[in-house]
Amino acid sequence: MAVETNIEALLAKDGFSCSCGKAHYAKVSRVLIDFGALNKIPELIGQYNAKKVFVFFDENTYKAAGERVLQILQTANIAYKTHCFPGERFEPDERSVGSAVMHFDPSCDMVITVGTGCLNDIGKIVANMAKKPYMIVGTAPSMDGYSSATSSMIRDGLKVSLDSKCPDIVVGDLDVLAASPMRMIQAGIGDMAAKYVSIGEWQLSRVINGEYYCGDVADMVSAALKKCADNASGIMKRDPQAVRAVMEGMVLAGIAANYAGISRPVSGMEHYISHIWDMRALEFDSPSDLHGIQCGVATLLTLKVFDYVKKIVPDKDKALAYVKRFDFNAYKAYLSENLGAGADSMIANEAKEGKYDPDKHAKRLDVILDKYDEIIAIINAMPTYDEVYATLSAAGFPLTAEELGFSKKEIHDAFVMAKDIRDKYVVSRLLWDLGLLEEAADELFPC
Ligand SMILES: [Zn+2]
Numbered sequence: 001m002a003v004e005t006n007i008e009a010l011l012a013k014d015g016f017s018c019s020c021g022k023a024h025y026a027k028v029s030r031v032l033i034d035f036g037a038l039n040k041i042p043e044l045i046g047q048y049n050a051k052k053v054f055v056f057f058d059e060n061t062y063k064a065a066g067e068r069v070l071q072i073l074q075t076a077n078i079a080y081k082t083h084c085f086p087g088e089r090f091e092p093d094e095r096s097v098g099s100a101v102m103h104f105d106p107s108c109d110m111v112i113t114v115g116t117g118c119l120n121d122i123g124k125i126v127a128n129m130a131k132k133p134y135m136i137v138g139t140a141p142s143m144d145g146y147s148s149a150t151s152s153m154i155r156d157g158l159k160v161s162l163d164s165k166c167p168d169i170v171v172g173d174l175d176v177l178a179a180s181p182m183r184m185i186q187a188g189i190g191d192m193a194a195k196y197v198s199i200g201e202w203q204l205s206r207v208i209n210g211e212y213y214c215g216d217v218a219d220m221v222s223a224a225l226k227k228c229a230d231n232a233s234g235i236m237k238r239d240p241q242a243v244r245a246v247m248e249g250m251v252l253a254g255i256a257a258n259y260a261g262i263s264r265p266v267s268g269m270e271h272y273i274s275h276i277w278d279m280r281a282l283e284f285d286s287p288s289d290l291h292g293i294q295c296g297v298a299t300l301l302t303l304k305v306f307d308y309v310k311k312i313v314p315d316k317d318k319a320l321a322y323v324k325r326f327d328f329n330a331y332k333a334y335l336s337e338n339l340g341a342g343a344d345s346m347i348a349n350e351a352k353e354g355k356y357d358p359d360k361h362a363k364r365l366d367v368i369l370d371k372y373d374e375i376i377a378i379i380n381a382m383p384t385y386d387e388v389y390a391t392l393s394a395a396g397f398p399l400t401a402e403e404l405g406f407s408k409k410e411i412h413d414a415f416v417m418a419k420d421i422r423d424k425y426v427v428s429r430l431l432w433d434l435g436l437l438e439e440a441a442d443e444l445f446p447c
């Protein structure tokens, strides 16, 4: 049976029970990605019986679509209040959320954000607090938060993922999306390419840790990703088919994460490398780039690691001796030195996870050695570094971390530290389990 990637068809059968044992819910109710989709906004508001809406945007997204949205509301006689976040750039932090909340008019019965990225993250928080239906009018296909129920925020100076509200309605007008800055369209294909890694690592963890896995959800993400890869050469031409593939991919990825109830289908080691760079940017003002651009580049780095794993001959004694030598206190100091205050939560996580516990390691190692053929078969089925390099290159994507301004040491250290961001089994944890983490780091990312 063909894999269903038609979003309307998926939403129509929402809440279906799957062979994986779960009932899958999308959380988002309506998704409209089409030319002229902005004109449908009054109808969509009508479906929620909203009489007055609150519209958030910033100076850029006002020009991109906000002004048109307000005209359309006016013509349709829908009352509205607005708040424009001032300035070119703002952070998704206490100040921005405070500004949004203090300008919000509680007499409004729907929240609408015109934007993407952190504007959407803030809108989701406000709609959640106000307990109002929420519509996101996307201005760029740059990230996969359009149909997710979390917001990526900075709280007390640290990057956190907060539970917020999944948009009820996602509007993606292809005229608007195709006119968005090229770097933001490319960011979308980068965040999509990341799914090559996340799906592969999800399968690895199923084999190694017996983690929950749904093949249907994985296939859905892979099919959406294939559409993006097939259309990659249209990105630079702003081909609407390519832009549609990326936007639909971004929304489907969020739906896949909702279905699975975990972020496994959409993020893995490459997201954690990007996260490390974000943490360093906050702490040390080091370089940073758009989420999807960093994730795409980190996907290439991670695929280099997978290519490396294919050549490994596992050695049980070596792995056990490595773990015996491993000095967690020295490692904690290394994390703090390279990440500052952000390292504290990672160190606290390890106290709960115990991934470096020698007994747990020994058990895991037995499984890894026992199932090594299966592990290598999963990795062999993933695309190679060269294949994804060619796809991203066709989209005019930046292809190296150096191009984004990262030093060789920042690349090397991000690879080593990425596995400590969350309790998720990623490929660098497989290397640690095999006693090869530093060897791999020095060979692949010398500094
Ligand atoms: Zn399933």
Ligand SMILES: [Zn+2]
Residues within 6 Å of the ligand: 143, 144, 191, 267, 271, 291, 295
């Ligand atoms: Zn992402």
